[in-house]
Amino acid sequence: MSLRQFEYALAVAEKGSVTAAAEALRVAQPSVSQQMHGLERELGVELFARTPTGLVPTAVGRAFLRDAEAAVSAARRTRATARAGAEELVG
């Protein structure tokens, strides 16, 4: 379970397909597909339902995504906070 997997899952949910998510993330499709499968295998839950046109979050998936979003946001904040703190020291 990693931040990367969270970001990939959020992109898949937003874009609605592995292909579109991979494009937005600037990585190849298989990377996204593999990470999603690994995530689901680790959690033992199906996060996305596979449809002919793409992937749609399941009920469990939607709940998962809320927490994943929070985790990713907090992680991004660490970077911004550190940067701001560093500049404050300099200034």
Place this chain on the structure above:
Amino acid sequence: MSLRQFEYALAVAEKGSVTAAAEALRVAQPSVSQQMHGLERELGVELFARTPTGLVPTAVGRAFLRDAEAAVSAARRTRATARAGAEELVG
């Protein structure tokens, strides 16, 4: 920047030394030391001040740790949420 680094940093801050943190995390000292250096290098900030008896969070480090704590908590929540959601489906 990874959840593992966040967890390591939180352990270092809590225990006050790399050695104690590594013991609590059940990993070798160098792993923790390396991860902290990698984190600081990536952020371009000194998160911990090295003292003769251990590591103490800097001002920037303390701000960083707050966000890291939030990220780790949210990440743990994803697991609990997914598990609870899975059981709900079963039950």
Place this chain on the structure above:
DNA sequence: TGAGGTTACGCCTATCGTAATAATG
């Protein structure tokens, strides 16, 4: 010299990309 931290190095796993293989409309 004992307690802590860091650096060096080799192994092993994980991730990625390319290519090949389904499946669906």
Place this chain on the structure above:
DNA sequence: CATTATTACGATAGGCGTAACCTCA
């Protein structure tokens, strides 16, 4: 047949542990 997802596979990078080294009281 075009589009999407998945599987296979080889290459690369990252994380860990052991061992060696450094620093300070």
